[in-house]
Amino acid sequence: MIERRDVFQAIADPTRRMIIQKLSQGPLNIAQIGEDFGVSRQAIAKHIKILNECGIISMSQKGREQVCEARLEHLDAVTDWVTESRKLWNQRFDKLDNFLASIKK
Amino acid sequence: MIERRDVFQAIADPTRRMIIQKLSQGPLNIAQIGEDFGVSRQAIAKHIKILNECGIISMSQKGREQVCEARLEHLDAVTDWVTESRKLWNQRFDKLDNFLASIKK
């Protein structure tokens, strides 16, 4: 089991998805992010670290505050993969069509 | 930590993503799926179980074989979530525009 720290793993956790949705409405500091969730600030900070490491959010220091901002361009990797898989999946029907056509002859 | 068994968690693992891609080209049995990966048949079977449980693949018995087929419609949940997040993220600029407009007055 190699350490996986990619976008797919980042959005696998429901809490992290909530964080992403919250941040997609505007930048917040760590304390603000965790306000409505029932987990400790430290737990949130860990999630933030993961999201930051794979580029989904960016951090900036503002006095004593650590402001987090969503960078949702990085979710492209996910939609790209899904699109690619779907493409192959659709071609599979073409293959079947070809096969049926070849039988008909 | 509640047990999460959803599509997001299903595609978080790279091996499972490879299985999905392989199956998107056509149905295969468990032994065939694991052929090129460097993991045991049992490991593959566990991944298959997870993928089946969240509907990404479907199973059918064919003699002694267990045939797996991709059902990529179920990846909609993923693209939907990404689309929804991106939508909010884009509206954030509108908010800023409104704010700047209100200052101008």
Place this chain on the structure above:
DNA sequence: TATTTGTGCAACCAAATGGTTGTTGTTATA
């Protein structure tokens, strides 16, 4: 019939995951 093939089940394991609490440190604020 004997053997190979495809699979299921169970036990086990190391590492990762998601979480906690406690301590320390720095920056605002009363």
Place this chain on the structure above:
DNA sequence: TATAACAACAACCATTTGGTTGCACAAATA
């Protein structure tokens, strides 16, 4: 200046995860 707010670091913990091996069993095949 004393105190409150924001956050980093470390240690610890239970559970999950991804993987293994060994054994059993039914269905094809030589």
